[in-house]
Amino acid sequence: xxxxxxxxxxxxxxxxxxxxxxxxxxxxxxxxxxxxxxxxxxxxxxxxxxxxxxxxxxxxxxxxxxxxxxxxxxxxxxxxxxxxxxxxxxxxxxxxxxxxxxxxxxxxxxxxxxxxxxxxxxxxxxxxxxxx
Ligand SMILES: [Zn+2]
Numbered sequence: 470x471x472x473x474x475x476x477x478x479x480x481x482x483x484x485x486x487x488x489x490x491x492x493x494x495x496x497x498x499x500x501x502x503x504x505x506x507x508x509x510x511x512x513x514x515x516x517x518x519x520x521x522x523x524x525x526x527x528x529x530x531x532x533x534x535x536x537x538x539x540x541x542x543x544x545x546x547x548x549x550x551x552x553x554x555x556x557x558x559x560x561x562x563x564x565x566x567x568x569x570x571x572x573x574x575x576x577x578x579x580x581x582x583x584x585x586x587x588x589x590x591x592x593x594x595x596x597x598x599x600x601x
Contacts, residue, residue, distance in 0.1 A: 471522060475510070475511055476510075478526070478582070480579060488536065489538060491537070492537070492538060493534055493536075493537055494534070495532035495533065495535060496532065496534075497527065497530050497533075497599055498531055498598070499530075499576075499596050500529055500531060500597050501529030501530075501531075501594055501595065502577075502586060503529060503595075504588075506526050506528075509524065531596075572593045572594045573594050573595075574589075574592050574593045574594060574595065575589070575592065576596045577596070578597075578600070579598060582597055585597045
């Protein structure tokens with residue numbers, strides 16, 4: 470997405486990232502699409518990171534940790550913390566899965582991402598499936 474340029478949303482390939490020490494590498498099988506994403510796509514909101522022209526959509530990402538600083542994560546080695554994301558992850562892990570699934574009103578494959586960005590009146594949560 471080139472910010473401020475309506476209709477510039479596109480699917481693009483990026484080089485495999487190489488996380489530095491302390492950075493987390495995450496596989497992203499899906500992401501939620503919300504009103505903020507729609508505002509960004511319409512050119513009404515958002516800014517690219519410093520030094521970048523494009524903004525990658527996906528602030529509601531579902532992630533599967535793959536490694537930290539180039540080292541794979543060991544099974545059972547899930548990190549715990551007392552930060553807000555850790556508390557949110559813990560609460561979601563305890564939540565009623567069927568109820569959570571009922572909030573997803575549409576699942577859209579990546580090749581049809583423009584459909585996910587179009588708001589439907591009965592949308593609660595739209596999920597864009599990335600297939601990784
Ligand atoms: Zn959002």
